[in-house]
Amino acid sequence: MDLRIPSAFSGPLLEMERQFLDHATAIERWFREQWHGHIPPFYGSVDLRNAGFKLAPIDMNLFPGGFNNLAPISLPLCIQAAQAAVERLCSDASRLLLIPENHTRNQFYLQNVARLATILRLTGLEVRLGSLLPEIVSPTTLMLSDGTSLTLEPLERRGNHLGVAGFDSCAILLNNDLSGGVPGILKGLDEQWLIPPLHAGWHVRRKSRHAAVYERVLQTFSEAIGIDPWRIGPAFRVCGGIDFQERAGEECLAAQVDALLADIRRKYREYGIDDEAFVVVKADAGTYGMGVMTVKDASEVVGLNRRQRNKMAVVKEGLAVEEVIIQEGVRTFETIDGAAAEPVVYTMDHYVVGGFYRAHTARGSDENLNAPGMEFRSQAFDTPCCTPDCRQSLDAAQNRFYVYGVVARLALLAASVEIEETDPDNAAAEAVPAP
Amino acid sequence: MDLRIPSAFSGPLLEMERQFLDHATAIERWFREQWHGHIPPFYGSVDLRNAGFKLAPIDMNLFPGGFNNLAPISLPLCIQAAQAAVERLCSDASRLLLIPENHTRNQFYLQNVARLATILRLTGLEVRLGSLLPEIVSPTTLMLSDGTSLTLEPLERRGNHLGVAGFDSCAILLNNDLSGGVPGILKGLDEQWLIPPLHAGWHVRRKSRHAAVYERVLQTFSEAIGIDPWRIGPAFRVCGGIDFQERAGEECLAAQVDALLADIRRKYREYGIDDEAFVVVKADAGTYGMGVMTVKDASEVVGLNRRQRNKMAVVKEGLAVEEVIIQEGVRTFETIDGAAAEPVVYTMDHYVVGGFYRAHTARGSDENLNAPGMEFRSQAFDTPCCTPDCRQSLDAAQNRFYVYGVVARLALLAASVEIEETDPDNAAAEAVPAP
Numbered sequence: 001m002d003l004r005i006p007s008a009f010s011g012p013l014l015e016m017e018r019q020f021l022d023h024a025t026a027i028e029r030w031f032r033e034q035w036h037g038h039i040p041p042f043y044g045s046v047d048l049r050n051a052g053f054k055l056a057p058i059d060m061n062l063f064p065g066g067f068n069n070l071a072p073i074s075l076p077l078c079i080q081a082a083q084a085a086v087e088r089l090c091s092d093a094s095r096l097l098l099i100p101e102n103h104t105r106n107q108f109y110l111q112n113v114a115r116l117a118t119i120l121r122l123t124g125l126e127v128r129l130g131s132l133l134p135e136i137v138s139p140t141t142l143m144l145s146d147g148t149s150l151t152l153e154p155l156e157r158r159g160n161h162l163g164v165a166g167f168d169s170c171a172i173l174l175n176n177d178l179s180g181g182v183p184g185i186l187k188g189l190d191e192q193w194l195i196p197p198l199h200a201g202w203h204v205r206r207k208s209r210h211a212a213v214y215e216r217v218l219q220t221f222s223e224a225i226g227i228d229p230w231r232i233g234p235a236f237r238v239c240g241g242i243d244f245q246e247r248a249g250e251e252c253l254a255a256q257v258d259a260l261l262a263d264i265r266r267k268y269r270e271y272g273i274d275d276e277a278f279v280v281v282k283a284d285a286g287t288y289g290m291g292v293m294t295v296k297d298a299s300e301v302v303g304l305n306r307r308q309r310n311k312m313a314v315v316k317e318g319l320a321v322e323e324v325i326i327q328e329g330v331r332t333f334e335t336i337d338g339a340a341a342e343p344v345v346y347t348m349d350h351y352v353v354g355g356f357y358r359a360h361t362a363r364g365s366d367e368n369l370n371a372p373g374m375e376f377r378s379q380a381f382d383t384p385c386c387t388p389d390c391r392q393s394l395d396a397a398q399n400r401f402y403v404y405g406v407v408a409r410l411a412l413l414a415a416s417v418e419i420e421e422t423d424p425d426n427a428a429a430e431a432v433p434a435p
Numbered sequence: 436m437d438l439r440i441p442s443a444f445s446g447p448l449l450e451m452e453r454q455f456l457d458h459a460t461a462i463e464r465w466f467r468e469q470w471h472g473h474i475p476p477f478y479g480s481v482d483l484r485n486a487g488f489k490l491a492p493i494d495m496n497l498f499p500g501g502f503n504n505l506a507p508i509s510l511p512l513c514i515q516a517a518q519a520a521v522e523r524l525c526s527d528a529s530r531l532l533l534i535p536e537n538h539t540r541n542q543f544y545l546q547n548v549a550r551l552a553t554i555l556r557l558t559g560l561e562v563r564l565g566s567l568l569p570e571i572v573s574p575t576t577l578m579l580s581d582g583t584s585l586t587l588e589p590l591e592r593r594g595n596h597l598g599v600a601g602f603d604s605c606a607i608l609l610n611n612d613l614s615g616g617v618p619g620i621l622k623g624l625d626e627q628w629l630i631p632p633l634h635a636g637w638h639v640r641r642k643s644r645h646a647a648v649y650e651r652v653l654q655t656f657s658e659a660i661g662i663d664p665w666r667i668g669p670a671f672r673v674c675g676g677i678d679f680q681e682r683a684g685e686e687c688l689a690a691q692v693d694a695l696l697a698d699i700r701r702k703y704r705e706y707g708i709d710d711e712a713f714v715v716v717k718a719d720a721g722t723y724g725m726g727v728m729t730v731k732d733a734s735e736v737v738g739l740n741r742r743q744r745n746k747m748a749v750v751k752e753g754l755a756v757e758e759v760i761i762q763e764g765v766r767t768f769e770t771i772d773g774a775a776a777e778p779v780v781y782t783m784d785h786y787v788v789g790g791f792y793r794a795h796t797a798r799g800s801d802e803n804l805n806a807p808g809m810e811f812r813s814q815a816f817d818t819p820c821c822t823p824d825c826r827q828s829l830d831a832a833q834n835r836f837y838v839y840g841v842v843a844r845l846a847l848l849a850a851s852v853e854i855e856e857t858d859p860d861n862a863a864a865e866a867v868p869a870p
Binding site for chain 2: 025
């Protein structure tokens with residue numbers, strides 16, 4: 001495997017890595033203090049982009065589906081972190097119901113579920129899988145291509161408890177992102193721990209709210225550690241009242257795209273970056289890489305053709321897109337065997353447990369790589385993300401991955417604050433201004 | 436590296452491993468429940484012996500000195516576990532004073548200290564090293580043969596605070612086992628966290644008390660999981676009033692040795708084990724492998740010659756031995772490149788973070804391997820201790836190491852209870868019968 005960052009960009013990158021390494025102890029202390037006041041999400045994954053002059057998280061997923069893609073070194077870290085998470089969230093639990101996505105034919109996703117179940121069992125939990133699929137009417141064992149198997153069982157609602165036959169648990173882990181809303185069977189479960197909480201699902205979550213919290217987290221972090229926030233955060237804008245099919249909201253979208261592009265170009269001049277600015281327009285509640293579009297000029301979002309409109313108008317579960325986030329585009333300058341690649345960092349509790357590269361041979365460095373045809377490469381992540389070593393060169397993998405781990409944890413912390421602030425049971429949440 | 440267990444003994448071993456693997460979820464749940472009520476020691480190491488028919492911890496150290504011997508895979512696990520330990524024990528701490536042993540010429544020990552400091556810094560603690568050595572009168576930097584360095588500083592006592600110049604910390608980590616008693620400079624530090632607490636030092640600790648608590652832990656574990664406690668615990672007896680130089684206490688010792696050997700032989704007959712019983716006589720407060728003697732017949736402890744008496748009479752720091760523990764001998768049937776070898780499992784917080792083999796080419800399988808000439812081999816522990824895999828064979832390294840990790844954690848739990856029960860500030864400690 002040939003993993004590369006072109007040397008032309010390594011100057012600013014190395015300078016930034018030097019700052020992270022020099023401040024590693026202060027950074028870790030800062031995180032420890034932050035986690036004092038916030039509950040880390042049970043698990044998460046963060047997509048990063050490294051442009052050489054800027055390293056930013058571009059997406060934060062609270063229902064990660066690629067545990068099967070992690071390198072073997074990650075398994076003990078996952079088990080250890082999951083033990084910490086279980087102790088924190090549901091320490092009395094002895095059983096856990098895991099509710100996966102409704103993909104019974106996606107071998108890779110099912111291997112992810114099997115891996116998750118293995119990790120959870122090794123924290124001392126009896127784990128059963130409850131399916132939301134109506135066609136699962138009796139226990140159904142699926143053989144997986146990696147030699148493992150898993151058994152999906154029909155969910156059974158008994159009063160305000162949800163379980164499977166003969167199995168009642170005090171904790172329910174969702175690996176289903178609720179894009180289509182909360183199914184009735186999951187409502188009113190006030191005696192069971194739902195992890196993550198329902199309002200972390202994509203029926204409620206907005207990328208723009210996460211981005212707004214991330215900006216606040218970044219501000220605090222930058223003031224404490226002295227790292228330029230522009231180097232590690234993407235600027236963004238929001239546009240509501242969109243209806244791509246009806247061509248409603250195009251003007252607002254074009255105006256916001258234009259303004260953000262102008263901001264980015266100004267920053268590029270300020271930092272002496274000779275690069276073409278671009279933005280990425282995304283459905284604000286979108287996932288699975290759906291509803292994503294790279295834009296270099298505001299005119300591109302006016303008068304979309306039918307194909308473009310169809311692509312942007314609906315996301316997972318056929319939901320109509322009404323709001324979009326316009327995010328500063330961050331080119332990835334990493335390649336694997338010549339294909340554009342971006343790191344995806346996995347977390348459990350507040351620990352980075354591993355990651356992999358998402359690579360796509362048919363996509364450019366400024367395009368969305370989360371698309372059919374993508375490949376996952378875990379080999380580089382044989383190197384852990386928590387072992388910076390000043391004796392090694394700045395571009396040694398363990399130093400680069402430490403920086404990736406820190407930036408991913410900033411996004412994780414933002415997700416934690418975001419979940420707190422959007423909690424319908426949290427009175428303080430009311431006081432939070434909309435992003 | 437050639438790591439072996441002879442196949443003649445693998446029958447009972449494999450049967451026991453099968454039980455551990457079949458009950459992995461229940462075992463992990465049991466540990467989770469136990470840790471609910473007990474605080475795990477910050478760090479520890481457990482010496483194990485695998486005789487093929489029996490797998491037992493033979494020593495539990497609360498001041499481990501071999502972090503430098505752990506395989507690279509252990510470093511991220513150590514950092515993650517140390518973060519959990521710091522959060523649990525001194526979550527507000529931003530600084531930590533580390534007090535090592537007084538070995539300034541032992542390169543390996545100093546590398547252990549340097550590794551520990553690295554781990555602690557990566558949990559976000561500013562770490563300085565305070566030395567108890569009177570000759571350290573100013574900051575003294577020692578270059579280590581692995582390319583790292585460390586700086587020892589003179590301790591400074593300011594009122595009831597201990598620090599080094601310009602450095603006050605709310606936590607002090609001892610990597611000094613206090614065999615020679617508590618130095619005055621460490622007394623009365625009632626505003627700083629001492630980790631481990633002073634009474635975990637060898638001036639107070641007794642192997643026999645640990646062994647007694649281990650028996651209780653084993654009883655509970657065996658009842659919960661259904662594993663025969665005889666398979667995973669060494670029997671023991673205690674003898675006080677010993678003075679090897681004056682030949683006082685020889686009769687008591689001989690009687691206890693005889694009784695324990697009879698017990699072991701009876702068990703061997705019961706389990707159909709065709710092996711020669713032996714016991715190990717150890718100074719009850721001994722460490723560093725000093726004051727240890729293998730005995731196969733009671734007559735061997737009567738009329739010791741001068742050399743034997745000298746060997747048994749004093750341990751580390753020249754302390755006279757007054758009490759001994761007589762422990763059931765557990766042969767090690769593991770060899771590395773032909774040398775007798777025993778696994779040493781390392782823990783931080785309640786996690787197993789790695790280990791290594793202690794091997795000795797000049798010692799037999801029934802002798803103490805913790806002696807000059809021993810070698811440390813970490814390669815086998817490239818395999819983590821928390822990832823059992825039922826799809827693999829029972830004697831696959833990850834399955835064997837899982838069992839080692841469980842038995843080591845039983846000893847760790849016993850150490851936790853032991854520290855609680857010997858806490859002079861713990862009223863309940865009074866009620867505990869002497870072992």
